[in-house]
Amino acid sequence: MAAESTPNLHSLLFVLNPISGDIDKQSIESTITDFCSQRGRHAGFFHTSGENDLDKLKAHLAANAYDAVFAAGGDGTVNLVGEALLGGKIPLGILPLGSGNGLSKDLSIPQDINGALEVIWQHQLRALDTLHVGGNFSVHLADLGFNALVVERFCNGDTRGPGAYIRIALQEYLSYEPATYRIETDREQFEGPAFMLTIANASTFGSNVVINPDSYLDDGEFELCLIEPFPATASLGILYHLYTDAFDTSVYTRRLRCRHASIQVPGQARVLVQVDGEPLELDTPVEVKINPRSLQVLTPASE
Numbered sequence: 001m002a003a004e005s006t007p008n009l010h011s012l013l014f015v016l017n018p019i020s021g022d023i024d025k026q027s028i029e030s031t032i033t034d035f036c037s038q039r040g041r042h043a044g045f046f047h048t049s050g051e052n053d054l055d056k057l058k059a060h061l062a063a064n065a066y067d068a069v070f071a072a073g074g075d076g077t078v079n080l081v082g083e084a085l086l087g088g089k090i091p092l093g094i095l096p097l098g099s100g101n102g103l104s105k106d107l108s109i110p111q112d113i114n115g116a117l118e119v120i121w122q123h124q125l126r127a128l129d130t131l132h133v134g135g136n137f138s139v140h141l142a143d144l145g146f147n148a149l150v151v152e153r154f155c156n157g158d159t160r161g162p163g164a165y166i167r168i169a170l171q172e173y174l175s176y177e178p179a180t181y182r183i184e185t186d187r188e189q190f191e192g193p194a195f196m197l198t199i200a201n202a203s204t205f206g207s208n209v210v211i212n213p214d215s216y217l218d219d220g221e222f223e224l225c226l227i228e229p230f231p232a233t234a235s236l237g238i239l240y241h242l243y244t245d246a247f248d249t250s251v252y253t254r255r256l257r258c259r260h261a262s263i264q265v266p267g268q269a270r271v272l273v274q275v276d277g278e279p280l281e282l283d284t285p286v287e288v289k290i291n292p293r294s295l296q297v298l299t300p301a302s303e
Ligand SMILES: Nc1ncnc2c1ncn2[C@@H]1O[C@H](COP(=O)(O)OP(=O)(O)OP(=O)(O)O)[C@@H](O)[C@H]1O
Pocket: 017, 018, 019, 020, 021, 022, 048, 049, 050, 051, 073, 074, 075, 076, 077, 078, 097, 098, 099, 100, 101, 102, 160, 161, 206, 276, 277, 278
């Protein structure tokens, strides 16, 4: 995995999502400010509003110079900051303050605030691949099918946090009807029903489900991970495989590795897709392509 060291990072922007992860952010801003100023660094803040944040953040970055920009929130906030920094030299840092924090876990970023901030001093700089999913930026995981439905219900609900996600998944599971997918990649074709179809740049969901084991975020390829329809009696076995890095050992799973994919859902002109935790209605076919090594990211020096 490619890594290089960076010069000292002095001027830092923290993009703070006030609602992520059901975490009270009131004291966090002063914790970050104190931690940085006591160590000779300057911390500035950009608060997300949930409305037009990408344009506002891009305008802020065009008008102000920073050595690094930290996403202080969950995967949706990482997606926002990643898209704003895409193709540039300013690195993305992650302060995991969301419900799942999937990408931070994939990158072995400490989950506590002080540990994550230490990356300012001790880090490697990695250039990660990113994806375009139906024209939308993605750096972590996107999917169609069951999980996309659960994410949509979660985002429209009143409570965030992991407990709310599990409750909704259990409610939806019993009545879920898998769709059929027709997939064409630069290497192969697949047609058949699937319980869920994950478009994976990364490996692990915030829930610690390993949907795409032994994968790399900077190999110029992504994976389509399919869980095919399964009987209820197989569900515990599949869950066990997903929590033990054993995705490929189930008879109900398959992975397609590729650089480009076109996903059709016969009979549906639009389909629900979750992209880095955000539910979107996209036109079909959903075109997916990779943008190799397009995002600079700060990761722990020891990763
Ligand atoms: N001030 C705000 N008010 C309401 N919604 C906001 C605000 N700022 C950001 N958002 C919304 O927050 C969502 C992103 O949340 P984020 O993914 O960071 O946290 P999470 O969902 O709790 O964590 P994770 O994605 O890791 O599970 C986006 O839908 C964004 O529009």
